Amino acid sequence: MTAHPDNTKLRVSTRLTQLGRNPAEQYGFVNAPVYRGSTIIYQTLDDVEQRRARFSYGTAGSPTIANLEDAWTTLAGAGGSVMAPSGIGVICLSLYAMTKAGDHLLMPDCVYRPTRNFCSQILAKFGVTTSYYDPMVGAGIEKLLQKNTSAIFLEAPGSQSFEVPDVPAIAAVASKHGIKTIMDNTWATPVFFRAHEHGIDLSLEAGTKYLGGHSDLLLGIVSANEESWPALRSTYERMGMLPGAEDCFLALRGMRTMxxxxxxxxxxxxxxxxxxxxxxxxxxxxxxxxxxxxxxxxxxxxxxxxxxxxxxxxxxxxxxxxxxxxxxxxxxxxxxxxxxxxxxxxxxxxxxxxxxxxxxxxxxxxxxxxxxxxxxxxxxxxxxxxxxxxxxxx
Structure with a gap:
């Protein structure tokens, strides 16, 4: 959806002004319009039968949402990104995508409390067990792995106590054992921390915070590397957890000055x-x-x-x-x-x-x-x- 698909050689402040918009497709207007809607109109019976459309129905997204997804994917250096109506929404989405019944999850003891509550009150009902670890454990996390450990969650820094974990060390252990890593990167954003470059599979944050920047929207964003992207996208589509068009528009506006x-x-x-x-x-x-x-x-x-x-x-x-x-x-x-x-x-x-x-x-x-x-x-x-x-x- 962007007119600048390959601006990776530009510095971040320049990239943020270009991503997620294409004036040539917008009658020359600088900013992309807001698309609201549920129904998509098809031109032929074959198109209907094959669901042949960029957006088959409102729950499949819209140009407004796609603009933000594409922009964030480029900014984060990811394989793809999806949005949700809140930060805790993408935390839940990411954990659903990377776990299944019978799995074991490792979670830092300093984690955002609503994340902790989701593990104990929701994931536990579906047979996912959670163990907590010292956020400063580093490579020592290998001793905490179980045969059914499927994911390690990180938060950098801790949301209240501000411990900064050794992300590359934990990610290396996870990769060695075929375990997925999910990181809450809200504090730094991809501007200050390139999570995927440090071995993280899924990087999420509350766009409510620095992307929005004005305390007037709720939004969650999660990007995935190429390997984890299909599972994330599939889970997202099954759940239909879309943000509002106006919130995505405000997030794109916030991106310009982030x-x-x-x-x-x-x-x-x-x-x-x-x-x-x-x-x-x-x-x-x-x-x-x-x-x-x-x-x-x-x-x-x-x-x-x-x-x-x-x-x-x-x-x-x-x-x-x-x-x-x-x-x-x-x-x-x-x-x-x-x-x-x-x-x-x-x-x-x-x-x-x-x-x-x-x-x-x-x-x-x-x-x-x-x-x-x-x-x-x-x-x-x-x-x-x-x-x-x-x-x-x-």
Whole structure:
């Protein structure tokens, strides 16, 4: 669907302006139109009988969806891509595609909690068992394989605690044993981490975050290498899990500026993270680009950048009452659980309540921060005032 099928020699910011559109097919308009619909009209009886059409019915997709699929496939260096109405949607789709009844699945202990819930509440009903592993296990994951292990799931970094696993080492073990790897790459996107080039079979993310960029859509994206693409596409078609046309249109629009927004998010988040590291109220900053974050060496070796999400650990003397005073009085940061948009967010979390093979004992209250596009000094001033309330009311 794109007029630039071979732009791989161009730099990423240029590629993002070209992918998923073809003005020559759009009467000269720069952006592709939104196609909505269910019914496809055929011209001949033979066409109907053979389902001879690029899109045989609305559940087979549309030009709008295909534009985004083709663009993402090129960006990710994949064999193909499909979309779903949310990030958790493509997680479920990917796990369905790579497992069957009687299989065993390995999942990192730091994984996004809805992924964990899907394994325990849905996959378990169909006879798929799940074991959890230390995200920093690296090549040692080979000792955890079972005869029926069919897939290893990775998250880089962990969604709250920000461990960066040794992706190539885990992928190499999986490949050696004919096991599929599925990775949640939402934090870095293909701009900062080329998952397929590091041995990952399926790379997924919530396009809700940095692809959309404006907190106004829900979308999931998963790309597959050539070997895994047929199974992924077949599962997708059987489930009919299509995103809305308007969400795909907004995602294509977000793609044009994604590189610029990611670079700015990286700059701002690093400035805030380094400032927080010097604050007396903070005992630890969990940011993959900082040397004391677990797996920093893996990040430095494999990643091309960092995005705008990280966590902090407060010192042990602070109380929930003080934390409530800190958070409820903020005027620039808002409390919320998403990220990747233009607005800065902050949210408390506690990994200890659900981890099963690793211990989460940070020594103090923990907060996850999403750094948006507000002025950095305003963000610092807002946090500074919040820290004063924290100390006063603890």
């Amino acid at each position: 590189h610029l927004r990611l670079k700015e998010a990286e700059r701002r988040a690093l400035e805030i993270a380094r400032w927080l590291k010097e604050r007396p109220e903070v005992s630890k900053v969990l940011h993959p680009a900082l040397p004391d974050c677990p797996g920093h060496e893996n990040w430095r070796r494999d990643f091309r950048g960092s995005s705008g999400l990280f966590s902090i650990v407060l010192r042990g003397q602070f109380t929930r009452k003080g934390l409530a005073s800190m958070l409820e009085g903020l005027t620039v940061f808002s409390m919320g659980f998403s990220w990747g948009g233009y607005e800065s967010l902050i949210a408390p979390f506690d990994c200890a309540e659900y981890r099963t093979v690793t211990q989460w004992k940070p020594g103090g209250l923990t907060l996850r921060l999403q750094i948006g596009l507000e002025d950095v000094e305003d963000l610092k001033n807002d946090l500074d005032a919040g820290f004063r309330r924290l100390k006063k009311d603890s």
